[in-house]
Amino acid sequence: MRASAVSGIVFANARDEAVGRMTNYRSMASVPFGGRYRLIDFCLSNLVNAGITNIGVITKANYRSLMDHIGSGAFWDLDRKQGGVHLLPPFNISGARRYHGYIEALYGAMDFLNRCNSEYIVLCDGCVAANVDISAAVDFHIRKDADITVVYRTGAALEKVNNMMTMTVDSDDRLVSVDFPDSISKNELSSLGVLVFGRELLIELVNNAYENGGRNIDVDIIADRINALKICGFRHNGFSAIMTDIETYTAANMSLLSKEVRDDLFNPERRIMTKNRDDMPTRYGTKAEVKDSFVADGCVIDGEVFRSVLSRGVIVKRGATVKNSIIMQDCVIGENAIVCDAIFDKSVTLNNNTVIRGTTERTIYVEKNQII
């Protein structure tokens, strides 16, 4: 298959409202995750690892940090003459207002869809951390001669339900029914927000749905056309987390302390790529005590860190303790300070001898650039 046969579209503002203040200044896709990543790294890497190098990123609001992160796309090998990564801010919708729902978003990106000249389009939600074999999903789509393929997973134990599409499939992998339930059981199949379409069909479906006032792909295309079109389900077997609220975000970060999850999410055959900061390796001092933690480069650790995820450039000073927490890049934890069950956004400084203590049930979130 030629490289341009498939193009990708990423929804950068997927579920923006789900993680509260974390998206006050950024889109969901640029929410930091797993120490050195932003959520969009999963979409971009999954697409690139499937040989898809023409990618549109649909944004709505607060996309400065996203632009900063993506840059020329070089870190994902997306600085290309043919294709590459294209940021698609709100555009050519009447009055240039922000979109409501993906149908309108895709309608606004119609230029990209019309021009990209690919046979297939893969849509990806920017709120998902998963290493998805998109190449296999596209092959499946072609083999099944499907109109639409929905990538699904089982065992949504991590997420609370919030606008999640569940489905049943028959023995031939065809979707029989979909639902948008209030609660979800472990065995149910739920959409991972990764969809494969023929490009021309997608354009037609989007145009029709838009004209009829449709907003949501899951409701107004998939549920609506489940009998009229051949819609198939492709199963993703590995780890996945959809950021439906701050609890699932926290739990998904913490699940990286499991080797099984790390080995799956960071599968060496399909690497997750990200912007490189050229930090030094992390330095552990004489008094450092670190257990069960996931630590990015550039940290200087002279205190204690337990069951935590530390992003790049975090400083934990002598006598300080960090426990059950997610600390984003360039935070400083002062001497003898204590952080427990908390999420620190970027560049938070916790002064010496200061205590921030949440509970397992209620994680404390500290906005970026705070000095406490």
Place this chain on the structure above:
Amino acid sequence: MIKKKCVAMLLAGGQGSRLGVLTEKIAKPAVPYGGKYRIIDFPLSNCINSGIDTVGILTQYKPLELNDYIGSGKAWDLDRLSGGVHILPPYQGQKGGDWYKGTANAIYQNMMFIERYDPEYVLILSGDHIYKMDYSKMINQHIRTNAACTIAVIEVPLDEACRFGIMNTDSDGSIYEFEEKPENPKSNLASMGVYVFSWDKLKKYLVDDEETPDSSNDFGKNIIPAMLKSKEKLQVYKFGDYWKDVGTVDSLWEANLDLLNPKINLNLSDPNWRIYSRAGAFPPHYISDSATVENSLVTDGCEVYGNLDYSILFENVMVEEGASVEYSLVMPGAIIKRGAKVRYSIIAENAVIGENAEVGALPESVSPDEFGISVVGDNIEVGRNAQIGPKTMITDNVREGAKI
């Protein structure tokens, strides 16, 4: 071609034979350093940080890994429309071709490359040293003193001066004599292997040197002495920060562990002078419940279940439960299996140290003349329960239970 004020030429063709098995398959500048770097990251990062964006890299010995590492030069911002990084291997011309006979001959053979940029100055560098240096300051001094050649020097203890190329200078810093490894050094100013030449002067001496039949075509042995003989103005440029030659196993080990010494100023992620490297796309490292980590550097992709003290783990290293690594370097992709003990050693890329094997020894456990750093070569497998003593270089797989 756009004119450049200064072109850097990086001599990266040497074998680095004193590093033994570590340079068996790769050129010395490609040897890993400091967890996520290779030696060549230092001159390349220094160049771009000094505003020099045109660098020729002269390769000859085992260049595959080095070529692959440098790629387009993007990692150092050296992928440029004009200038940028260029790999310059020996080549054939109409009258045949030749290997690079010496450092000066390597530059001579690439005069065409330099001429394309019509530079005023040429900076000669080597890929053997760990240091952060602003070359633009040295070039400015070169311009100010109107020298034909400026040689960067560092003060070394006088009793160690016999191991270096020593510059004997007048009080104004002009060089009147150069002595290679003198028995009775008159000065403690050691050459750092960093030269700035005015290009018109260097060109003349390179051409003359080629016409000298018995010349070894070497900067230190031939070009500098010839310039001194002709009364050219040669100046030293004194450099006062950290600089270390990493030409031997011991010095490579030391230069790495210097990163753990709080008294040594070698911050590689200083935003004003960052050392860039071409890092792989690996996840953050994981330190488990069973691990203890002190006084160490750990980088992306590592998984630590055992004990670390005074050590540096490079990318993607696995230290299994109950294993201990002390005063050692473990290079990318190596695995230290359960219960193994690694002390005062360098474990090269992708080597595997088997369960309960022991590599190296603590200095206090052996007599001083028996002590030294042990090295296990890349992709070597050391069998379980094998014992490898101090000051040993392992170039072949070691059987289970063997004692070496």
